[in-house]
Amino acid sequence: MDLAQNFQDLFTFEALISMLTLSVLEIVLGIDNIIFIAIIAGKLPERKDQRKARVVGLSLALLMRIALLFSITWVIALKDPLFYISDFGATGRDLILFAGGVFLLFKTTVEIHEKIEGAGEQEVNVKKLALNAVVMQIVFIDIIFSFDSILTAVGLVNNVLIMVLAVIIAMLIMLAFSERVSDFINKHPTIKMLALAFLLMIGMILIMDALHFHVPKQYIYVSMAFSLLVEGLNMRMRSRRAKKGTHFDN
Template sequence: MDILFTPNALIALLTLTFLEIILGIDNIVFLSIVSGKLEEKDQPKARRIGLLLAMLFRIILLFGITWVLNLQDTLYSIDWGFFSAHITGQSLIIFAGGLFLLYKSVSEIHHKMEGEEESEKGKSTNSLVAAIMQIALLNIVFSFDSILTAVGLVSMKEPAQGGFGYEGALIIMILAVIISIIIMMIFAGPVSKFVNNHPTIQILGLSFLILIGVMLIAEGSHLAHFRFGDDIEVSSIPKGYLYFSIFFSLFVEFLNIKMKKNSSKPVKLKNNKIVDKELTDSDVLN
């Protein structure tokens, strides 16, 4: 335990906590979109359960870090001449998560833009259980990405070799996960309210999820060593480029919202449970 109070350990904890929060942004966006379709009284519960599941999955994976690392072993190899790959368990999970995120994001954009009402198909509002299942499914993928980043950052070498040792590194990673989830819980409510009250932010957030889905598919393909011919191998997309584009787009949209705040009321998307109280019935129908 003494090693946890060294300057290197504290720096590693702060750095890893910051990275966990950054990597959790896509999780909060997804939580906001999914919980926004629930009744207003169920939305805080969905966010809390979603973030607690994220923390639980990450801690479980940290205790099973040996199993997680073994998922990098090749399960099946393909060699068709023009295409070759070495499929691993990790690549399958990341690739499937990217496909799910693409499907969910595109379908949500379709429902919001086309205005396809649930009642037209005889369906009721999304249940809390269905929302939590979607959140849990995607949390598994996000947890793998988060844990692999943590393992790459915190050295498990013995202190004599410049590391923190297995137990020291494990404690640092668990503390970083717990602290980051607590911080995200504090800000998840205001972020979700802001996202659900501004339709342009919702569409922007869904576009970010599409971008993250493409990144996961590229990363899964890279982990599976997808190769076309002798020279072309699929590479992963650097996360720095992705998050820079997200923050830059949000900054521009915040400026846009501030400029238009006093000039006009925002357009309300279909299937959104939060309705501006100042709108009249005729405004809602229109």
């Protein structure tokens, strides 16, 4: 890639439109990432540790994404079969997506079990270790989610600098809203359970994708939006009932 030519091409109207479009797509594709970060960071005992985990985790993830963009030839090569099982050709991308799907299923199932069984909060004896563990999980899952967004970027834009700037913009926006999303999810137990169900679905989709059964993510986003709409109406109804109850008590 000619970086000098790519830099010159940045200062065009077409490049600006491409960068904005790609930034929006990166944010949309990063919704599942934000939800995972909100849930996993929320397990840290102190708010400052939660904020630190989000900032450090997303910053490291950003560096990893930029490194992957500059190694785009290697990323694309991950779509070439490494070995065959009968007629099934397993690629590097398949193995990574499968590992990520299993990881998400495990983490989400454990979290749902804790919520249903009402397991008490465990005391964190070594906060540094817990913080490091959360950061590493954020980076790991972001790498898994990175492949779809990077391959989408390659399909839309030929300029690697535009890709990098779009990823930086998307990550900064995700970082700016991650705390609000985290607070909202952790404040409302039903929303948190919906988010966990969404992550469970994402884990299944990743495994299916690794096995070459492709399910468009639009179906997931539509079902999630509908579920959130229904839950939003329920929250509104509960809020109005609570206000009426308070009014009658007075």
